[in-house]
Amino acid sequence: MKAAQTTDLSSIDNYALVELPAPQPGEGEVRIKVAACGVGYVDALVALGRYQVKPSLPHVPGAEIGGLVDALGPGVTGFAIGERVLAQAHGAFAEYAIASGRAVRRIPDRMSMSQAAGFRVNYGTALHGLRDRAVLKAEETLVVIGAAGGVGLAAVQIGRLLGAKVIGVASTEQKRAAVEQAGAGVTLDRAVEGWRDRLKAAAPSGIDVVFDPVSGALLQPAFRSLGWRGRYLVVGFAGGEIPALPVNLPLLKGAAVIGVDYRQFSAVFEAEAAASDLEELLAWVAKGELDVPVGRTFPFGEYREALKYALSGDGTGKTILVVDPSLG
Secondary structure, eight states: OEEEEBSOTTOGGGOEEEEOOOOOOOTTEEEEEEEEEEEOHHHHHHHTTOSSSOOOSSBOOOOEEEEEEEEEOTTOOSOOTTOEEEEEOBSOSBSEEEEEGGGEEEOOTTOOHHHHHTTHHHHHHHHIIIIIISOOOTTOEEEEETTTBHHHHHHHHHHHHTTOEEEEEESSHHHHHHHHHHTOSEEEEOOSTTHHHHHHHHOTTOEEEEEESSOSTTHHHHHHTEEEEEEEEEOOOTTSSOOOOOTHHHHHHTOEEEEOOHHHIIIIIOHHHHHHHHHHHHHHHHTTSOOOOOOOEEEGGGHHHHHHHHHHTOSSBOEEEESOGGGO
16 A cells, blocks of 8 residues: 655655555454545644654654545454544555544545544544533633634534634634634634734623634733633644743633643543544534535645645645545
8 A cells, every 4th residue: 555654754855655565453443445634733743753742653644534444353343344434543644544443433424535534633622622621601702713723613613503602713814704604703813913902892791712722922812801700722732832821810800721632531531421522523414513614635645745734824624635536
């Protein structure tokens, strides 16, 4: 099989297409013929060895896929060869990938492979953050910073489904148009100058929840704009920095700074709860209540460009690497 691989994490340009043996599923594992693979900011950081945990070498990027069940390892039941699924896998910039049977889910007929490849992490993070961590209520005001990114658009959509009044924050007119289409009632520019005034005009009664995967220069002024008992969700650091927050601000507002780590929630501490969330999200898709936007797509041969684009933050939605377009 073909796979994009490197033995040197110093540059994306070090990755090359190589021929590898197709992996064989072990006990409890499923081999999936990869149709599409999601390419997020974190995937690009991992590909460069800049994430919290460096991958072992040689390294094949990619973890989130849509594809077809191709082979079942011993002990796997409930799946048939050829079924359309999404999964968390290892080394998914490849024609075939291995996933634990527990990490594989059938996808609704109305969901494309590209939608499936960008679904689990972004939408799982949004639902976990907004409902489990912030306990977002109907009619509360939600601000989503970086709202045009993959997890940002997911938070806009989930916030709307939970009945919140959603304000989406994005850097360009094109991105704000995508955020509005996703369901935000109001969109705002990310420019720092005049930021609090724009927030006050958009939410004169105050903000209840901020969902922030950027954690840049807007963090402190956005926190200052929270109302009483506001909740600030720290989701990531796509802004490239970890800003400081004076601890007197949570005290004065009776507010909370809340971390949202979907990886530990889903894989370490609360796997059953995460699985239940995923089933609920897929049910929303099946009923037509949730339509997953697809970001820019790249053909398999442009895997380097896909990683660079995901790292840039220039796009809207989740970047997708289409490994086999014939699979839908």
